[in-house]
Amino acid sequence: MDLLLILTYAGLCVVIFKVFRIPLNKWSVPTAILGGVIILGSLLLVMNYNHPYGKYAKEVYVSIPIVPAVRGLVVSVDAMPNAPLNKGDVLFKIDPRPYQLKVEQLSAQTFEAEQSAKQIQAQLELAQARQKQAKADRDRARQSFSRYAKGSRTKGVFSKQEVENRRQLYLAAEASLEAAEADLRRAGFAHESTIDGVNTQVLQLQKQLEAAQYDLERTVVVAPMAGMVTQVALRAGVMAVPMPLRPAMVFIPEQENLFAGSFWQNSLERMKPGFEAELIIDAVPGHVFKGEVVSVLPAMSEGEFQFGGTLVSARQLSTHGRAIAVIKLDADWNRYNLPRGVQGKMAIYSDQFTHVSVMRRILLRMLGWLNYVFPMK
Known part of the structure; x- marks a missing residue:
């Protein structure tokens, strides 16, 4: 995004030099460069701190591993992959004899x-x-x-x-x-x-x-709630076992669409629940989705350690962690018929220096237009 801003300024300088026929000499060129450094540097500092940008954003959702409560041979698989299911619909059956x-x-x-x-x-x-x-x-x-x-x-x-x-x-x-x-x-x-x-x-x-x-009742495995199953590899004749590490199916329940983005920690004071947020998705070029911050996760995995027989190394402490913000979209996401887990980019607009947020909005939309050609990473 910073590169887009620099290229925009460079293009603007070229247009000004051409239209107004400004000669390229030791005064005009350094002035344009120095002015760009001062203007762009100030704008970038204010914008990046007060209106943070998440280069990596992704839809997050919960899946439920379907583990049978009893052991036995599967006699039928009734659930159709990727088809909507209601609570209580039969997923598969185990030999009840x-x-x-x-x-x-x-x-x-x-x-x-x-x-x-x-x-x-x-x-x-x-x-x-x-x-x-x-x-x-x-x-x-x-x-x-x-x-x-x-x-x-x-x-x-x-x-x-x-x-x-x-x-x-x-x-x-x-x-x-x-x-x-x-x-x-x-x-x-x-x-x-x-x-x-x-x-x-x-x-x-x-x-x-x-x-x-x-x-006996558990030989008929049913959907725990409304949702669907995907990537179904279970077939009749397979021995289903109540082992949590080896589920028979993966069930994706119906749930609200939430997106999580990673941000540098220097902008944590400008990331609070209720702030406005915008999101662009690689799969929907040129469109900006609006929403608001739901929460900023209160813990980061880079600082986690658990009881065990090993010590925390200095290398682990030197790993730079990123804060995770979760936003909820205002628009009807389902009409786009996108698979869960799509990725994109995210920006959060704080209540400080709101006039500078216009620049962040423009740059975010420019990135969204670039998705028509190729997604910026």
Whole structure:
């Protein structure tokens, strides 16, 4: 851009010298050169600082790697490349038979566990009835033993052998009651092994069944949102694996058009959100897109370091970083039908020395016209 300004001044000087027939001597030529140095130098300094220019600008967008949640053979690829998709549209399908069999197996186990839970209730009721019967038998044996013991002491009606037999029957009934109570406690513990009223074994199998059903549903991979897939290489018969480092597809969601440009750090004070910005695109020669600065990224990768086993070298610190500004366009970008990621050049106009911004606007448009011939790098 600076070269364009110098060439413009040189052309203007040539026209003035020719039209006004100014002689080329030791006074006129140095005056034109010195005047150009002073005028252009001042204008360039004011313009470059207050209205920064980004030589490298590019549309930035987010892509989503489509990684299947389950492993299996791909049986069909339903998504058409570069065609619009809605949220929930099928991208591809994985063979569901192994997961369907797992669901059926767990369904049978869950039903069996539910029946076993009902048996636990019946066993508890049976244990309660046995405990009552054992208690009644114990009470009856105790009464009989007391009657025999009293009769033997007072009237001598019963012999010691008969009293001993009754005592043994009473002790046996007492032991039977203790066994029945132990069975009742065991049945009670089994019956009380619940979470929110559901048997723990049944609940465990239900959760396993839900997980299996979830895996079965994930055999149909759908679009996470509106967008499209591109460069689709997936085909039926490929083994799809849930590995983040090897996605099956790349999905590009619908999103607003944002452009990022790199700028020298000396103009950071003149790059603030809300400032006017203009953009030229190599793919649209002669057209200037207007927008505004959305943000200036708060961190630069050149100063980044992470936890690790190596030290930061001086060479890394000597790397000159560039600030990144993000702008949002005002015009309807979609009518140009351009692929995402196109490149161009960007200029930001601050609120300082606004009259000098006219020169930046003219130079930016001249660069846009040059795109008809070849893009300036």
